[in-house]
Amino acid sequence: MSDSTQTEGTRAADSVTADPPLLSVQDLHVQFPFSRGSFLNPHHGVIRAVDGLSFDIREGETLALVGESGCGKSTTARAIINLVHPTSGRVRLCGTDITGLGDRAMMPHRRVVQMVFQDPFASLNPRMTVGNIIGEPLVVHRLASGKDRKLEVLRLMDLVGLNPRFLNRYPHEFSGGQRQRIGIARALAVQPKLILCDEPVSALDVSIQAQIINLMMDLQQQLGLSYLFIAHDLSVVRHIATRVGVMYLGRLAEIGEAESVYSHPTHPYTEALLSAVPVPDPVLAATRQRIRLVGEVPTPDREHVGCSFADRCPLVVDRCRVDRPPQEQVVQTSQLHTVACWERGK
Amino acid sequence: MKDSQPLLQVNDLQVSFKTDESQVRAVRGVSFDVHPGETVGLVGESGSGKSVTNLAMMGLVPKPPGRIDGGRVMYDGKDLLTLNERQMQSIRGRRIAMIFQDPMTALNPLMTVGQQLTEMTRLHLGLNKREANRKAAEMLELVGLSGAEKRLRDYPHQFSGGMRQRVMIAMALSCEPDLLIADEPTTALDVTIQAQILDLLRDLQQRRGTSIIMITHDLGVVAEVCQRVLVMYAGRVVEQADVQSLFAAPKHPYTLGLLNSLPRFDQSSHTLEAIPGQPPDLGNLPAGCSFRPRCPWAVDACANEDPRLVTMDQDRQVACLVAQETANV
Numbered sequence: 001m002s003d004s005t006q007t008e009g010t011r012a013a014d015s016v017t018a019d020p021p022l023l024s025v026q027d028l029h030v031q032f033p034f035s036r037g038s039f040l041n042p043h044h045g046v047i048r049a050v051d052g053l054s055f056d057i058r059e060g061e062t063l064a065l066v067g068e069s070g071c072g073k074s075t076t077a078r079a080i081i082n083l084v085h086p087t088s089g090r091v092r093l094c095g096t097d098i099t100g101l102g103d104r105a106m107m108p109h110r111r112v113v114q115m116v117f118q119d120p121f122a123s124l125n126p127r128m129t130v131g132n133i134i135g136e137p138l139v140v141h142r143l144a145s146g147k148d149r150k151l152e153v154l155r156l157m158d159l160v161g162l163n164p165r166f167l168n169r170y171p172h173e174f175s176g177g178q179r180q181r182i183g184i185a186r187a188l189a190v191q192p193k194l195i196l197c198d199e200p201v202s203a204l205d206v207s208i209q210a211q212i213i214n215l216m217m218d219l220q221q222q223l224g225l226s227y228l229f230i231a232h233d234l235s236v237v238r239h240i241a242t243r244v245g246v247m248y249l250g251r252l253a254e255i256g257e258a259e260s261v262y263s264h265p266t267h268p269y270t271e272a273l274l275s276a277v278p279v280p281d282p283v284l285a286a287t288r289q290r291i292r293l294v295g296e297v298p299t300p301d302r303e304h305v306g307c308s309f310a311d312r313c314p315l316v317v318d319r320c321r322v323d324r325p326p327q328e329q330v331v332q333t334s335q336l337h338t339v340a341c342w343e344r345g346k
Numbered sequence: 347m348k349d350s351q352p353l354l355q356v357n358d359l360q361v362s363f364k365t366d367e368s369q370v371r372a373v374r375g376v377s378f379d380v381h382p383g384e385t386v387g388l389v390g391e392s393g394s395g396k397s398v399t400n401l402a403m404m405g406l407v408p409k410p411p412g413r414i415d416g417g418r419v420m421y422d423g424k425d426l427l428t429l430n431e432r433q434m435q436s437i438r439g440r441r442i443a444m445i446f447q448d449p450m451t452a453l454n455p456l457m458t459v460g461q462q463l464t465e466m467t468r469l470h471l472g473l474n475k476r477e478a479n480r481k482a483a484e485m486l487e488l489v490g491l492s493g494a495e496k497r498l499r500d501y502p503h504q505f506s507g508g509m510r511q512r513v514m515i516a517m518a519l520s521c522e523p524d525l526l527i528a529d530e531p532t533t534a535l536d537v538t539i540q541a542q543i544l545d546l547l548r549d550l551q552q553r554r555g556t557s558i559i560m561i562t563h564d565l566g567v568v569a570e571v572c573q574r575v576l577v578m579y580a581g582r583v584v585e586q587a588d589v590q591s592l593f594a595a596p597k598h599p600y601t602l603g604l605l606n607s608l609p610r611f612d613q614s615s616h617t618l619e620a621i622p623g624q625p626p627d628l629g630n631l632p633a634g635c636s637f638r639p640r641c642p643w644a645v646d647a648c649a650n651e652d653p654r655l656v657t658m659d660q661d662r663q664v665a666c667l668v669a670q671e672t673a674n675v
Contacts, residue, residue, distance in 0.1 A: 007467055034357050045531075068536035068537065069536055166447075178624075205392055205625075206391065206607055207604060208391075208620075209626075210608075210609075210618040210619070210621070211621075213609065213618055214618055217522075235608070235611040237608065239609035265600060271435040272538060273537060274611065276537045278535055278540070278544070278567065278569065279570075279610070279611070279612055280567055280568070280593065280605065281612075282570075282589045282590050283590065285566075285569045285570045292542070292545070296508055296509075296538075296539060297536070321664055
């Protein structure tokens with residue numbers, strides 16, 4: 001695994017810039033131990049939520065991680081900022097190793113990387129005013145106080161399209177879309193370089209979702225932000241992402257520029273996933289071919305020696321069950337597009 | 347299909363809810379027909395009234411705070427809104443069945459799947475235990491759950507989300523209803539599982555000729571399974587058309603706005619044209635057309651008159667003054 005990440009690292013460095021990537025994740029593993037069975041006859045095991053994941057995020061780009069529930073995409077985001085501690089692997093932020101840092105040691109790094117959560121109802125304190133919610137990071141990181149803080153909060157509200165008159169209102173007075181704007185303003189308060197967005201628009205209605213997506217893309221242009229965008233909606237991802245990583249059972253099946261992955265899906269799982277997305281076009285819906293996968297995503301409680309998709313894969317060969325395919329196999333269409341598949345990576 | 351007698355006719359349905367501050371008008375005069383063997387999509391965003399329409403049709407609006415302010419729901423020569431609870435029970439589940447978004451809360455966690463499946467057929471069809479068990483196994487087989495007989499003894503928590511939704515569909519179809527109301531049946535599911543469930547619904551419909559009302563916020567799902575679509579906004583139907591013409595040439599500015607704000611996975615980036623503003627507060631609707639504050643086409647007349655749903659050409663109805671005017675010129 002280590003040489004594969006190295007290859008990927010070198011390739012990325014060659015093609016874009018010599019600087020270390022903003023975020024570099026190498027061979028990340030996150031395991032949750034569990035026990036079930038009776039008290040006298042327990043069965044212990046581990047859930048392999050993230051099972052050897054490597055990727056970089058460069059400045060100004062949006063990397064989207066997509067996959068179905070339980071594929072480990074949210075856990076990856078949480079492990080990066082140490083909300084859960086990685087079992088092994090390396091996370092580097094601007095070249096500095098931040099793997100498994102405690103809260104106090106993590107503090108200065110939280111000015112560089114912030115998070116926006118899915119549920120705009122649960123992620124805002126209902127007893128704090130909007131002004132205090134957005135201003136809290138300024139207090140915690142001692143960035144501004146008194147009048148300066150208020151001015152900064154007003155600037156942030158304006159930036160995300162919230163009427164500054166709402167400064168003293170409480171979260172329950174806002175709709176879902178406006179609350180997500182509050183969450184984004186709070187994340188922007190410390191002027192981060194990277195924002196981890198965990199399903200930021202999936203709780204919103206279509207017309208509001210488009211407003212928030214447009215806002216996030218505008219902010220990226222204005223402020224030069226990078227995003228790690230976690231989502232299950234492949235249409236939203238195509239729209240917002242520069243690069244896409246498709247996850248299956250804690251591993252990357254395929255990663256590459258969005259354009260390349262969507263127009264040349266190469267891993268059999270990516271193909272099936274893309275063909276399952278309903279298209280808002282009845283003519284196309286009636287004619288296009290759908291690749292049907294049998295069964296469902298298994299729970300990640302056993303170790304896969306070979307490819308984790310082997311059990312459901314239409315292309316499976318003997319090798320897939322015993323040898324784990326490396327993530328380094330380049331797809332013909334693009335040097336930055338790689339796939340972990342013995343059959344398709346040839 | 348249109349020449350046949352409609353199976354269900356909803357006529358000027360009106361539902362409101364009493365809150366502390368106001369009377370919230372959730373459904374404001376919704377009318378539509380469902381023909382035998384047809385799939386009708388009810389599409390709209392949160393608060394558009396699509397789910398309340400469904401609950402009202404089935405006599406499931408909690409009263410109070412809810413209230414049916416008017417309208418009729420004609421089925422089999424009877425107005426469902428006038429039936430008492432006992433009469434309603436002989437229709438609900440038996441002739442018109444429902445599946446919901448969240449199969450975990452819709453199934454009883456303390457009963458095995460088999461008990462829940464047989465409860466339906468024993469009650470409605472009067473089957474004995476053996477017959478009901480055989481029927482239940484048959485239904486699970488039909489919805490593609492393998493090892494059906496063994497699985498009858500399992501509890502809902504032993505099934506995954508997609509499998510629970512299959513169980514729900516098996517339950518809903520076990521009394522061979524004429525009409526299936528599916529309220530966001532795939533919203534809680536992953537895309538590959540969603541595709542399996544939509545295939546299943548389409549397949550069952552072709553084999554049995556069941557009519558389906560598909561309630562969803564997802565225009566992709568509508569395009570995949572529906573033949574006719576009603577677009578709802580703030581408690582009203584703003585546009586009704588067959589699925590091809592709706593997507594090819596939306597006539598109401600809200601339908602157009604919805605389609606333009608939708609990111610497409612099959613097209614590389616185009617700018618999303620978000621609909622500005624927020625959906626209106628149903629307790630405090632603007633005068634005139636309720637879409638006016640967000641509408642790019644609004645003219646002065648829109649503030650005075652709440653447009654009625656008018657038939658524009660065959661199979662197309664639109665509630666928009668500007669669209670109606672353009673068509674007349």
